[in-house]
Amino acid sequence: MPNSELKIKNLHEICFAIGEVKQQLVEELPHSGHHGLFLQNDCITTGLIDNKIEIKINLITGQLLYLKNEIGSFVDLKNDDILEKLKSFTFDKNIKISAEYLNKVTEQELSSYHDFAKKAVQILELFQMNLRNHFTLIHLWPHHFDFSLEWFTGNNDEQIGIGISPGDEQYSKPYLYMNPWPFEDRIIKESLPIGIWHTDGWKGIKVEWNELVQLTSKDAAEKLTELFFIARKSFH
Structure with missing residues (x-):
């Protein structure tokens, strides 16, 4: 893909x-x-x-x-x-x-989106199985057309948004984002198993879609879980 x-x-x-x-x-x-x-x-x-x-x-x-x-x-x-x-x-x-x-x-529009969406949701669903306590369903948001879910610590509105975008005004190609909020700049020193730290416009982790689709969905979900535990350090 x-x-x-x-x-x-x-x-x-x-x-x-x-x-x-x-x-x-x-x-x-x-x-x-x-x-x-x-x-x-x-x-x-x-x-x-x-x-x-x-x-x-x-x-x-x-x-x-x-x-x-x-x-x-x-x-x-x-x-x-x-x-x-x-x-x-x-x-x-x-x-x-x-x-x-x-x-x-x-037909091309339907086919290309079908392939993207199925893979994206499968990755997010497998990742969701590694979460605990308070988190949302995986939604497809009509405004930006991204798939995402949110996880909450239960303290002071602390949360992490995890989603996959098909592309947007800032980036034309698909990518995964992971946004801890509030974001502490000190966690940028943490090395990442996949993707890069992103600070231009929004703060968090960005993973190019081609990095994810080279992996099986299960392996991609495991990488997301590793990123998630790194993102959680914004709250400690």
Whole structure:
């Protein structure tokens, strides 16, 4: 899986719209969980909303499913008027979607993101098994389109954010980030088993995606665990 730039703008914008729909259908959750989507099997999903509704995108078929009260409505993301159909599914809820238009996705867009997302979430799920006590689900955040979870010490809002970005305004290629907060500059002297210390704009550890995908998911998760224990030193 090469460390190339992912061309996923259209898919990202569709997921942002789905995130807007979800936020208006669920109550506010801790740590902005009501904003988050999930990856389950080959699908991006809202998860089950109020035991009645689920919105999900199958990354293999390129279809969006709006399932409400066991009745399914579909959008072909490669051919249909996506925004018009999405609005038609939610009109009875008075849902607001900020996009003026949602572009169709390509097979290449779906395929490249599917491969990236499956690997990213597998690594994070294996890493999550090494955590204890207070931590979040693994969310897909519609705004930056990154997968992440947070771990908390339980003291004074101390936390570590661990995530994998498909690329953003600062970096065009995928990477992993690990951000302890508050960040103590003294920990930069610690040597890292993988990745580098990052202090430009945000402070923490940055690992290029190509460093991770050269490893098995299990080995990558073990490297993340090593980084995690180093990042925790910010709190001691």
